Amino acid sequence: MASRSDRLRPADLAREHGLSAQAIRNYEEAGILPPATRGPQGYRRYTPVHAQALRTFLALRPGHGHQAATEILRAANAADHDAVFRLIDQGHAELLRDRTTLDEVASALEKLASTEPSPAADRAPLTVGALAHQLDVHPATLRKWEEAGVLHPHRDPATGYRHYLPDTVRDARLAHQLRRGGYLLEQIALVIDQVRNAGGVGPLKEELHTWRARLQQRSRAMLDGAAQLSTYLDLTAADGPHRVDSPNRTP
CATH class of the missing domain: 1.10.1660.10 (Multidrug-efflux Transporter Regulator; Chain: A; Domain 2)
Incomplete structure (x- = not known):
C-alpha cells in the first residue's frame, strides 16, 4: 500500500x-x-x-x-x-530505414547533379530511343516508368510521338539512379513528385537537409x-x- x-x-x-x-x-x-x-x-x-x-x-x-x-x-x-x-x-x-532512404536519395541527387548536361543540350527534347540510349535501358523501360507515373513525356499532337523535355530527362535520370538502388516504381514516383513540387533538384536538396534534421531530432x-x-x-x-x-x- x-x-x-x-x-x-x-x-x-x-x-x-x-x-x-x-x-x-x-x-x-x-x-x-x-x-x-x-x-x-x-x-x-x-x-x-x-x-x-x-x-x-x-x-x-x-x-x-x-x-x-x-x-x-x-x-x-x-x-x-x-x-x-x-x-x-x-x-x-x-528510423534506420528512413535514414537509409534519405542517404540513397541524397546520393542519387548528387550523381544526377554531377551528370547534368550542358544548357545547350538541355534545350533539345529527346526521343524515347535517344533517352533510352543515354540511360542504357530499353525503350520499353521508359514506357513502363510512364505507366507507373514516374515520367510524364510530352506528346506530339500530330504524330503522338513522345518527346522528353529537360525536366522529364532529369526525372528519368533520377529514376534510373533510384532503380539501381532497389527502389520500387511507386516509391520512385513519390520522390519524383517531391522534385517537381520543390521546383528541381536544388530546392529538394534543402528539403533533404530538413529531413535529416527531423531524423536527428527523432x-x-x-x-x-x-x-x-x-x-x-x-x-x-x-x-x-x-x-x-x-x-x-x-x-
Whole structure:
C-alpha cells in the first residue's frame, strides 16, 4: 500500500506537464498508466510509479509516435518485457530505414547533379530511343516508368510521338539512379513528385537537409524516451507487483 505522502491526485500528475486532470484519467483508461487505487469516496489515488509512467509515455511519444508509445507502456504495465523491447527495436528499425532512404536519395541527387548536361543540350527534347540510349535501358523501360507515373513525356499532337523535355530527362535520370538502388516504381514516383513540387533538384536538396534534421531530432527523442523507460522498468521491477495496488472500484 502506498504511503499517504505517495498518494497523488490526477491534478498532481497533470500539473507537471501542463495537462488536464481528465487527460490523466484518459491515459489510465487507455492502459498508459497502471490502474489507480480508489479511496473511500471513489477518487483515484496515484503514486510516483504513475508519475514516472506518464513521464515515460510523454518522452517516448515524440520518437515513436502516439500509438507505439501507448503499446510500449501497455506492455510495460503488463510486465511483458519481450513486447516492450520488440516495440523499441521496431521503432529503431523504422528510423534506420528512413535514414537509409534519405542517404540513397541524397546520393542519387548528387550523381544526377554531377551528370547534368550542358544548357545547350538541355534545350533539345529527346526521343524515347535517344533517352533510352543515354540511360542504357530499353525503350520499353521508359514506357513502363510512364505507366507507373514516374515520367510524364510530352506528346506530339500530330504524330503522338513522345518527346522528353529537360525536366522529364532529369526525372528519368533520377529514376534510373533510384532503380539501381532497389527502389520500387511507386516509391520512385513519390520522390519524383517531391522534385517537381520543390521546383528541381536544388530546392529538394534543402528539403533533404530538413529531413535529416527531423531524423536527428527523432533519434534524440528516442534516446530521451529510452532513459525514462529504463527508469520506469527499474522502478516497477524494484517495487514488484505491490508497488501499484489493484483498483478498488466502487460499484
